[in-house]
Amino acid sequence: MDSESRYESQATNHEPQDMVERTLIIIKPDGIHRHLAGEIIGRFEKRGFKLVAAKFMQTSEGLARQLYAVHQGKPFFEGLVKYL
Template sequence: MERTLSIIKPDGVSRGFIGDVIKRFEGAGIRIAAMKMIYLSKKEAEGFYAVHRERPFFQSLTDFMSSGPIIVMVLEGEDVIQR
């Protein structure tokens, strides 16, 4: 059994895709072990994406990810990382 993280980004949340994403995971036999809606601060987004700090898109990425609510999920299943 593997675990991985999945994030529905601010645009997916604002466009109402949460239910569709959950249905896809469940339809594929992937278990949602935990799920929470959160708001990342700019500082939290910068920390999460620190590996990209020197990349040209870092500023726009962290601005975007802190622009609205996101859904974070812990997914469980056989080969869930590869899927």
């Protein structure tokens, strides 16, 4: 069995109820300053998402660079890192 077939069979052997998808929600500083965190989380819950954990933290420069690495080299990148 080649590796592609092996992964295909593994992916199709799971029932939908066994699969779990996780989504990271980042509320940027202006959302926190405007007291919108509860409203933002509520919107996700209304769409069927279940909040399983929450963590409020100030993003370090290193983490901001890592999270937005896809934008590195673009004109707005440094401003975005400073903003977070």
